[in-house]
Amino acid sequence: MTTTVAPATAPFRFFDVHVVRTRRLGPSLMRITFGGERLDALACGGRDQRFKLFLPQPHQDRPVFHDTGDGWYAAWRAQDPAERAVMRSYTIREQRPHAGEFDVDFALHGAEPGAAVTAGGPASRWAAGARPGDRLTVLAPVVEDNGGVDFRPPTGTDWILITGDETALPAIAGILSWLSPGTRAAVWIEVDHEDDRQQLPTFADAEVTWLVRDRAAAGSGEPVLDALRAAELPGGTPYAWVAGEAGTVKAVRRHLVRERGFDRRAVKFTGYWRRGATEEDLIAELTAGTAPDED
Numbered sequence: 039m040t041t042t043v044a045p046a047t048a049p050f051r052f053f054d055v056h057v058v059r060t061r062r063l064g065p066s067l068m069r070i071t072f073g074g075e076r077l078d079a080l081a082c083g084g085r086d087q088r089f090k091l092f093l094p095q096p097h098q099d100r101p102v103f104h105d106t107g108d109g110w111y112a113a114w115r116a117q118d119p120a121e122r123a124v125m126r127s128y129t130i131r132e133q134r135p136h137a138g139e140f141d142v143d144f145a146l147h148g149a150e151p152g153a154a155v156t157a158g159g160p161a162s163r164w165a166a167g168a169r170p171g172d173r174l175t176v177l178a179p180v181v182e183d184n185g186g187v188d189f190r191p192p193t194g195t196d197w198i199l200i201t202g203d204e205t206a207l208p209a210i211a212g213i214l215s216w217l218s219p220g221t222r223a224a225v226w227i228e229v230d231h232e233d234d235r236q237q238l239p240t241f242a243d244a245e246v247t248w249l250v251r252d253r254a255a256a257g258s259g260e261p262v263l264d265a266l267r268a269a270e271l272p273g274g275t276p277y278a279w280v281a282g283e284a285g286t287v288k289a290v291r292r293h294l295v296r297e298r299g300f301d302r303r304a305v306k307f308t309g310y311w312r313r314g315a316t317e318e319d320l321i322a323e324l325t326a327g328t329a330p331d332e333d
């Protein structure tokens with residue numbers, strides 16, 4: 039499973055950014071547009087471009103973060119966890135270099151419309167309450183071809199299979215808008231509400247299936263896995279991109295490799311979050327070498 043504890047800085051750079059505006063996209067998603075000085079140097083590779091954001095603690099008005107260059111990760115870890123910035127991984131949904139802006143779509147896990155913003159983790163809570171002017175630090179790419187882009191179908195790929203949940207939706211949107219005209223793509227996206235569905239502009243020949251979770255049956259099924267099992271897949275050489283909750287990602291990958299005969303090297307799979315674990319927990323496991331096996 040691809041997970042990076044912390045990218046080395048080059049070709050990434052720290053930027054101080056602020057919230058320009060927010061827009062609720064649906065019950066579970068908040069789009070936050072960021073601006074800032076020097077953002078013309080940010081170079082998004084598109085597709086599933088990941089980056090790190092550093093949030094203030096609830097009692098702070100800006101993140102406590104010191105840009106110490108390549109040694110930043112050790113310096114950050116050495117800080118008091120109650121004071122240091124909260125680090126999270128997100129996707130650049132869209133960059134508008136001429137306006138000096140970029141968008142990030144935050145899944146508001148635990149936040150129903152009108153619900154208290156105390157639900158969810160620090161990033162979700164921050165996004166639910168974000169206001170223009172709020173400040174963050176981000177570690178983002180400065181060259182387009184950077185290691186934060188995972189979607190890289192090899193030459194000879196005949197068709198693309200994509201699965202994900204609302205945390206992967208920004209990346210899926212970026213991938214679909216990047217695919218060449220006529221590329222065949224089969225896409226399954228799991229969301230909480232009907233109104234979380236979006237238009238996903240693409241030139242690809244994409245068939246997108248939205249799977250709205252059945253809250254009454256929560257925990258008793260795997261919508262993406264069930265849909266995949268029932269699907270008739272195209273022939274030819276596939277490339278799969280799978281992201282979302284780590285347990286689901288693992289099960290989907292296993293299905294594709296073991297039951298569908300996909301070449302495991304052609305399945306890019308990434309746990310974007312894991313039920314019951316914060317991102318700190320996941321980083322601690324990786325650092326200690328105790329992360330669960332891929333199979």
Ligand SMILES: Cc1cc2nc3c(=O)[nH]c(=O)nc-3n(C[C@H](O)[C@H](O)[C@H](O)COP(=O)(O)OP(=O)(O)OC[C@H]3O[C@@H](n4cnc5c(N)ncnc54)[C@H](O)[C@@H]3O)c2cc1C
Nearest residue numbers: 128129144145147159160161162205312313314315316317
């Ligand atoms: C490469 C990469 C790109 C990502 N891109 C995006 C993105 O563009 N948009 C986005 O919204 N997320 C994205 N994520 C996922 C996001 O980083 C996690 O959901 C993160 O845990 C949210 O941080 P938090 O502080 O809100 O929750 P945490 O403090 O990390 O977790 C608190 C609790 O909430 C649970 N939890 C975390 N996320 C969810 C969820 N989505 N649904 C239900 N429960 C959850 C955890 O299991 C834990 O129990 C990405 C992750 C990766 C690795």
